[in-house]
Amino acid sequence: MIQEDKFMLVEEKIQYVLNFTLNGEEISIAVHPSRRLVDIIRTDLDLTGTKISCEIGRCGACMVLIDGIPHNSCLTMAYQCEGKEIESIEGIGKNKLDPIQQCFLEEGAFQCGYCTPGMIVSLKGLLNQNKSPNYDEIEQSLAGNLCRCTGYGGINRVIKRLSK
Amino acid sequence: MLLDQDSAGDKWRIRPDGKEKVTGKLRYLTDMTFPNMLYGRVLRSDYPHARIISIDTLKAKALEGVVSVITHEDIPGLNGFGISNPDQPVFCFDFVRYEGDAIAAVAATTPEIAEEALHLIEVEYDKLPIIDSAEKALLPTAPKLHSNGNILHETDYCRGNTEAVLGKCVCVIEETYETPRQMHTYLETEGGIFVPEKDGRLTVYAPTQHGYKDRMQLGRILGVPDERIRVISSPIGGSFGGKDELNVQPYGALLSLSCGKPVKIHYSRWESVKAGLKRHPMKITMKTGVDANGKVLAHEVTILSDTGAYSTLGGPVLNFATEHAIGPYQIPNVVVKGKAVFTNNGVSGEFRGFGGNQVIFALEGQIDRLAEKLHIDPWELRRRNLRNLNDLGPLGQRVYPTNGAFEVWEAIQRSPLWEKSKQDLESSDRWIQRGIGFSMAMHGSGLGFGIPDPAGGILRLNNKGKIEVAFGHEEFGQGLLGTLEILLLDHFNCEKEDIHIVIGDTDLVPPSGSSTASRTTNMVWQALNRLKPQFLSALYEKVENETGVNRKDLKTGSGGIWTYKNGKKVRVMTYGEVAKLGIEDLEFSTKFHYPVTPDPVMGGHYLYTCTSVAAEVEVNVLTGTVKVVAIDHTVAAGPVINPMGYLGQIEGGSIMALGFTLSEDAVMESSEYITLNLDTYVIPTILDVPRSQSVDAIEKLPDGDPFGPRGVGEVGSVALAPAIVAAVKNATGTWITKLPINKEKLICDLPYLNNEKKVGITHDSGR
Amino acid sequence: MLTVEKVWRPKDLYDAWSIHQTYKDASCFVSGGTWLRTQWKGGLRHISPHLISLDQIHDMDKIEEKNTSDRSELLIGSMTKLADCIKHPLLNKYGSAIVEACKRIAAPSIRNQGTIGGNILTKTGDSLPALLIHDATLTWFNGKEFENESLEVYLSNAKYKEVNGVYHPKILVSIAIPLIKNKPQNRFSFYQKVGKREAFTPSIITIAGTGNFAANKQIGTCLLAAGGGTSVPFRLTSTELALENNDLTKDFLQHIQSVIYRELQREDSTISEYKKKVTANLIVYHLFSSLKNL
């Protein structure tokens, strides 16, 4: 017979308290352990820079950094964020625009802008891991971010600049 | 002029909405929340075609947390919507005609409860036979989907004696082309928030391309005067024509009024796929004949368009296709017969290119095939048939003189791909075959003859001392705000801090017509040209009265109105100071109609944008995979107002067309979607596109042109498919007639074992 | 409405096992959860009331070399993220086809969360053809002890059971790949995936192969595998046999093509013409170009 207490770290019916940092701020929030990170960020915390579009990891609009590395927040569950450092678009260029953001502005790398936070988060994640990526590496890092408006024209101009 | 940052100079401007977008601060309408907000969901049909026997909502209503469940019985006004013909029920009650048909809607305190409530609504159906193709809709045995039968609209254009002339042509090509059910795939799915206000009005926060039209349609459904509704409709996370028609609005509006609380609806991708519009799949047969010199003498076209379950803009799309099936070519004998038919396959509607994309693929394919048969260079064959400056339009209507077709025909020859296409394309890998193809198109802007196409705007000094414009147009990413900013700075020589732009709110803007049909830039350009003289003369008069400086010596500029004193520029008054004197006499509005042909030809256009495209492909004949490695565009659309926006429209439109050609198809089986999300509905990623596309903008217009910039919102997406298909033909010897390209047509057996230089493919026609 | 009641995060395999034994069908192991989420969202299966996350179990996400007196192998922990597989020096050294395969799975962000174990247990994962040609062995924990099963056997059984099954009666602990330290001369190895677009695409066809050439043009040994779409990948054993100790002349390659056709047809009677042709094209092409690169 299974002893609940021994194994049980999280329990849904009594919502458990998830602790993590978001954009440098410590967050404690009572949620369902299988709740998606995207819902916690967008709905529970009302940070709507993180977008939602396919909900199956296929578009990249919901991209966030977990411990500095890109993750699709529509695929990540609350319990997987326990104790992690999470950064959403709101955390990037908080005080001063990040050079990636500046590049997006100058190169016209967005139109409707709905894919843009995800794109920028992916690029930030790459630069966290690789300080001077080449063109191919940057392009590969955006394979999971769809954009319907730009045809990637401006985004390619951004890559050209970032890979210099 | 090759468009880029360098050639654009200081017109290459950071978009006014840019910072908010790159920082994630911008609240799209689907990001908004309100206190006490409820969540709405819509119950969709279980079947693509059925009779409804009963609808029982009792159990759903009893669920805790459910605030309202509504059906057709709860609609105070018209149970129908549709831009051109409101035949789509808000809620079905007798029949369902596609799997996205709505039957009921629920508002509940959480999305989960709303979802569960949907499962508790009991609907009894009597399944009916389905019509899952346009051909089947025309069979005498087909069930009738609407009281008038299965034909939504027919076109029949005829000049000369095509049949007789075809018989005498030295060469006739007859071919049937098929195009896919392309999905707009705006990244922001449909959604919005609906807020009943204390004064009894309703505020609608939901993306649309035409706020006033939504207001009218909603007023009709709710049975209230339009003024009781306020539609706030920008910013928008992409639309491409797909959000011009109503989507969530009727449900959100009805639910919020029935609950007296704000209701939010945001479709999942699944719901968006099932309920949303798509591009009309068309089957186009063309029979085109030439004389020995390559002069096209006769052209016979039939178009069969699958409009799906309801009208929306299926009729106008067919009109557009009918006109564009003739294109920029002068052909003496023409017959075009089109049919748009109802089926149980989703709903087809407005989509960037508006029926042009489909027929241009066919028409350009015909020209290329004729050239091949005649052993004439395909580009030369085009020249021999191209329209001249003062020729009539495709449907014989008078059009504003345009030489755009010839200009783009000429200009594309400056593309590096032109030279390259004359050489033998060597490939280091034998199984990779390379080819280059060209195509062109002439694309009408505006809605065309017979459709009200009003425009208008307001220019004023506002009480904060800003030069303010208000337009009923929308910002869905195309860069309207940037365009307006550039125009205003140009007109008034002022700073961006001196201006204020109002769009996307029916309480604040005048009716300006829809932001579609590549018309917006032209409309705002014309409006400002009309308003500026009146505004300036009133402004200068006021300043003269106040300061005594002669109005002739006044000029608007940074921060206010300036004059020259002793050869030095001095500011006479700030805009704020002028505003303090009163602003009532400083507001001007204009109303006018989009330029339209004087000849009564239904749907015929008056203004056109022309384009030619070059595409280079690499076909891997082991796998049949086509990779587009270079695309060059030339576009003749008059002056470039907003270079970043212009370039973006062409680049973006073009890649949408790349998807249309290579991978995109919302596949239906027995009238049910099987590509329900972005895992199976495949749009291009960054790795599928050339790293850069060049856009050569031809700004020249005929002397004395009064109309200014023609639109570029659609033209980037209309001519790429035939260029890719021509390139594939040059690479492999195979003609493609159906999109997206079926890879199976392009594979061959073990080419690398063969010693021949160019590998023949083991089948001939590609059909 | 089915909802999750609990998410369990056991610290060792025994605990994981007993939770699973308690809830059986009402429970489900989760590694990265990326595939599971798409299944839930796509309505292909209900979310289990008890999710048993394996992420707190130690040492399941390591790649290391293990040498015993009679053999050396590379052990890949089942919880190793795909991104970590790509970066790992040992895997790059000994399993380039596997690394290549991982690079072609999904997109970077998914690979930061999805695991190799999860990929294997989807039974259609793109890593499988590469693992098959490396003669991989799976190590399971069955509640009492660890048991080994060759991947090939596991997959051929899986094919006839529930495809894409969630209910795994055992816990996948690691994957072992025999190490060939003294690489024979003239080794070759290839992997290719074909999808609807260039990247970030479900595969239509995936192939992998490895082997070596003996004297001149003669193929020595060779292992081939194919998969893609919803079909469970398999080894092309008849083709391998037909190739061994033969000269790769043009005529012979033509013959091999028909052998491949037959074998594909036998393995999957519903296989499309396109898939058959492309699989054969790619295998023959890769063999031929390996030969040319000698």
Ligand SMILES: Cc1cc2nc3c(=O)[nH]c(=O)nc-3n(C[C@H](O)[C@H](O)[C@H](O)COP(=O)(O)OP(=O)(O)OC[C@H]3O[C@@H](n4cnc5c(N)ncnc54)[C@H](O)[C@@H]3O)c2cc1C
């Ligand atoms: C957007 C997207 C794109 C994708 N693209 C690809 C692709 O190109 N190629 C491809 O192959 N796959 C693809 N996948 C599928 C999937 O994400 C990957 O296969 C991934 O490796 C699965 O790993 P996971 O850790 O997330 O598995 P999970 O989803 O956690 O688990 C997968 C299955 O294995 C079971 N399971 C997991 N670990 C164990 C264990 N140790 N013991 C017993 N059972 C276990 C789970 O119960 C479940 O049935 C894609 C997924 C997404 C969301």
Ligand code: FES
């Ligand atoms: S919403 Fe997460 S990837 Fe699309």
Ligand code: FES
């Ligand atoms: S800018 Fe609209 S989707 Fe990328």
